[in-house]
Amino acid sequence: MKKIIFSTVLALSPLMAQVSQEIISPDVTYTLKEGKGLDSVQANCSMCHSFGYILNQGKQSHMFWDEKVHKMINAFKAPIAPEDIPTIVGYLSTAYGNGK
Amino acid sequence: MKRRDFFKTAAVVGVATVGSSAFGSDTTTRQPIDNRPISKINFPEKRPMITYSDRPPLLESPREVFSQTITPNDQFFVRWHLPEIPTKNDPDTYTISINGLVNKEYKITLKQLKEDFEQVEVTAVLQCGGNSRSAFQPTAGGIQWGSGAMGCARWKGVRLSDLLHRAGLKKDSEWIGFNGLDNAAYYQTPNFVRELHLSELDDHVIVAYEMNGEDLPYLNGYPVRLIIPGYYSDSWVKMLSNITVTDKYKSLFFMDVAYRVPDNETESETPDHKFKTTKPITTMNVKSVIGFPTNGEVVAYGSQLVVRGVAFDSGIGIKDVFVSVDGGKSWNTAILDDGKAGRYAYRGFRYSFKPETYGDVKIMAKAVDKLGNEQPLAEDIKWNHGGYKYNGIDVVTIKIV
Numbered sequence: 383m384k385k386i387i388f389s390t391v392l393a394l395s396p397l398m399a400q401v402s403q404e405i406i407s408p409d410v411t412y413t414l415k416e417g418k419g420l421d422s423v424q425a426n427c428s429m430c431h432s433f434g435y436i437l438n439q440g441k442q443s444h445m446f447w448d449e450k451v452h453k454m455i456n457a458f459k460a461p462i463a464p465e466d467i468p469t470i471v472g473y474l475s476t477a478y479g480n481g482k
Numbered sequence: 483m484k485r486r487d488f489f490k491t492a493a494v495v496g497v498a499t500v501g502s503s504a505f506g507s508d509t510t511t512r513q514p515i516d517n518r519p520i521s522k523i524n525f526p527e528k529r530p531m532i533t534y535s536d537r538p539p540l541l542e543s544p545r546e547v548f549s550q551t552i553t554p555n556d557q558f559f560v561r562w563h564l565p566e567i568p569t570k571n572d573p574d575t576y577t578i579s580i581n582g583l584v585n586k587e588y589k590i591t592l593k594q595l596k597e598d599f600e601q602v603e604v605t606a607v608l609q610c611g612g613n614s615r616s617a618f619q620p621t622a623g624g625i626q627w628g629s630g631a632m633g634c635a636r637w638k639g640v641r642l643s644d645l646l647h648r649a650g651l652k653k654d655s656e657w658i659g660f661n662g663l664d665n666a667a668y669y670q671t672p673n674f675v676r677e678l679h680l681s682e683l684d685d686h687v688i689v690a691y692e693m694n695g696e697d698l699p700y701l702n703g704y705p706v707r708l709i710i711p712g713y714y715s716d717s718w719v720k721m722l723s724n725i726t727v728t729d730k731y732k733s734l735f736f737m738d739v740a741y742r743v744p745d746n747e748t749e750s751e752t753p754d755h756k757f758k759t760t761k762p763i764t765t766m767n768v769k770s771v772i773g774f775p776t777n778g779e780v781v782a783y784g785s786q787l788v789v790r791g792v793a794f795d796s797g798i799g800i801k802d803v804f805v806s807v808d809g810g811k812s813w814n815t816a817i818l819d820d821g822k823a824g825r826y827a828y829r830g831f832r833y834s835f836k837p838e839t840y841g842d843v844k845i846m847a848k849a850v851d852k853l854g855n856e857q858p859l860a861e862d863i864k865w866n867h868g869g870y871k872y873n874g875i876d877v878v879t880i881k882i883v
Contacts, residue, residue, distance in 0.1 A: 404569045405526050405700050410536040430667045431565060434535035438626050446621065453623075457739065459670035 412437055419473030426462045426470060427454075436478065443482035447474035509752060509865035513877050514614040514628045516777050520544055527699040529556045534625055538562035538664070539701055543630035545878075549773030549790040551819060551830040552605075553633030555694050560701045561610055561631060562720070563674045566665035571721065576705050578645075578689070582659075582727035585650030592691060592705055599640040602688060604711055605827035607634045607794045611714035611741050611763040615869035617860055620753055622869025629771050629876070634792070634828040637709045639690030642683060645725070654729040656680055660708055663721040676717040677731060678710075682764075686711045686826075689722060711826035712796035714763050714870075716741040743866050750864030765796035768857055769873040770803055770831070770849035779880045781843075786836055789816070791876070792828035793849035799825045801854075805833040806846040810859075810875075813848065837882040848875045 412433035414420060427436065439450070448471045454460040462470070521533035525541060532542035541560040547553055573592050581587040590598075609632035616626040646658075659677045666673060688709045691698060698704045703720025710718055743749040744757030751757040770793035781787055793800045799821075804813035819830035837843055850856040860874030 406569070407525055407539060407701075408523050408536060410521065410523065410533055412535075430671060432535040432537045434533070434540070435625070438534050439621060440626065442621060458666075458672070459668065461668070461670075 410434070415477040417473055417477045419469040420477075422466050422469045423473050426460070426466060430458065430460070436474070439478070441478055441480040442475070443480055444471065444475040445482075447471050447478070450474075510619045511617050511860050511863040511865065511872070511874065512619065513617060513860055513874070514872065515616040515626065516545060516628050518542070518628060525560070525701060527556060528558075528560070528701065531557065531559070532628070532630065534627075538565040538567065540625055541701070542628060543633060545628075545630065545771070545776045546773055547630065547633075548771045548792050551634060551792055551823065551828040552694060553635060555635070555696055555699050555702070558608075558633040558635065558693075558699065558702055559610070559631050561625075561715070562664055562701075564664045564666045564671070566667055568663050568721070571663070571700075571705055573705055578706065578722055578725065580645060580649045580725045580727075582725075583652040583655040583729060584646075584727050585652065586648075588649060590645070595640055595689065595691065595706070599644050601638060602641060603636060603638045604686065604688060604709065605634065605636045605823040606709060606711040607632060607766070607826060607828060608709075608715045608718060609633075609766055609769075609794075611716055611870045612868065614872035614874075617863070617872045617874060618865055618869040620865075622865070623867055624869055632771075634794070634823075635693045636695070636823075637688060637690040638692035638695075639688040639706070639709065641685055642687040642689055642708070642725075643685050645689060646727070649727070651680075651727060655727045657728045657731050658683060659724075659726040659728060659732065660717065660719040660722060661724040661726075662703070662707075662719045663723050675732075676719055677728075678717055679731075682710075682713075712765050714741070714766055716763065740868070741870070742868065743870050748864050749871065750866055752865060753867070756867055763870050766794070767871055767873045768795040768798075768800070768849050768851045768855050769793070770847045770857065770876055772845060772847050772876050772878045775845070775878060775880045777878050777880075779878075781837055781880050781882050783840060783882050784836055784838065786834060789833045789835070789845055789847070791831055791847055793818075793831055793847075794826075794828050795849070795851045795855070797825045798855075799852040800829040800849055801852045802850045803829075803831040803833075804848045804850070805831075806848075807835055807837075807843060809844045810846055816847070840882050842879055843882055845878045845880065846875050 518532045524530045534540035547557045577589040579589045612624045613631035614629045661675045690709045691706045706722045707720045742760035744751045745759040745761040772791040774790045793803045803816040805816045816831040816833040848857045857875045
């Protein structure tokens with residue numbers, strides 16, 4: 383069984399240390415649309431990941447964005463003040479809303 | 483990660499979806515999104531790829547990569563969950579610690595890994611459980627991947643069982659926890675630790691330091707990662723640093739909530755009626771992706787066209803791939819490669835035909851495994867909240883002129 387899956391490697395091949403220096407990863411700018419509440423989103427949603435995560439969701443309903451913001455708070459412990467939630471959801475469902 | 487301020491000002495356009503969705507019980511499944519642009523900038527050791535996020539890096543392979551059965555390291559997809567990734571792992575001092583319910587806890591260096599154990603190789607497909615998620619409507623939770631969150635490589639390393647054997651498992655040991663060096667940005671965010679039951683960890687599981695004859699690319703987990711052939715990649719921990727043996731399962735967010743599907747026969751539910759119990763996604767279902775031609779390709783009338791792609795499953799083995807060039811009315815057997823790369827690898831397929839109509843032609847590919855499981859049509863795939871395990875018949879539309 384084992385034989386079919388693996389071929390045992392006998393000789394050790396020398397490896398090049400590809401990562402001998404510090405890795406520098408590029409910054410990509412994911413620009414969010416202007417709109418009421420953008421500053422609140424910038425303050426609350428940039429700690430843990432890029433805005434690419436928001437843009438990637440596409441246009442979505444108010445309920446969708448409301449659920450996402452609550453997911454961030456409940457599952458990932460995002461430190462977001464309860465009074466900021468309506469502003470954030472309002473911005474997202476306007477700037478990235480589908481009218482629902 | 484270290485930022486390079488230069489890019490702050492560079493006009494780089496991120497990827498955005500144009501799709502929209504409504505809530506409600508109506509669900510549909512369509513072809514995954516396939517027109518996303520390749521970013522203009524490249525990440526370390528990578529060619530420019532479809533870039534969903536820079537922090538953490540989320541990079542998708544473009545479709546044309548799937549006309550080859552080995553995915554080049556510099557086009558292999560990248561998926562991290564947490565943004566704090568060390569900027570340097572020194573191969574001379576890097577260690578993996580093995581601890582918990584074992585007779586002898588120990589730490590192992592890369593050099594010891596390469597010299598003290600039998601070295602083995604396996605060619606295996608690495609696929610994100612959420613690959614092709616953008617097929618699901620309404621939008622399922624998570625990154626809206628097209629079909630390029632997968633790749634196949636030749637991995638070289640050491641059997642996990644050999645490492646555990648040296649430590650000596652104690653009588654009550656049942657679970658093995660794996661952790662890598664990536665961390666959350668916020669201290670209360672759950673860490674991405676994986677736990678697997680001993681019964682899932684057979685001799686096929688390896689701790690790999692080499693990918694396609696080179697060091698692992700940094701973004702694919704340099705210097706070592708876990709390889710679990712046949713399984714979705716959620717537990718293929720990158721920058722593996724710690725292996726802990728326990729008797730009890732610890733409750734962990736990324737195990738208990740993420741990467742799970744409804745625990746019913748069709749693994750499906752509706753947005754309004756989520757199924758109460760869930761199970762881990764575990765092994766991969768049968769799937770194929772066309773690498774050439776790609777959507778929108780313009781092809782000359784009457785000139786021989788060779789459709790190429792890859793097919794795979796959890797290791798049961800691909801029996802056939804069928805290709806249709808008439809919208810699914812008739813299916814023709816594609817030629818498969820010799821299969822020598824093993825049952826966990828991509829099986830390359832090709833199908834040659836002469837387009838004899840003008841205008842749009844739909845090319846479809848359907849793989850069947852040795853147990854007779856076959857890919858369903860996209861529209862027949864039922865919804866699940868995490869958008870996992872999409873394996874619809876792949877469709878590419880080209881133009882004959």
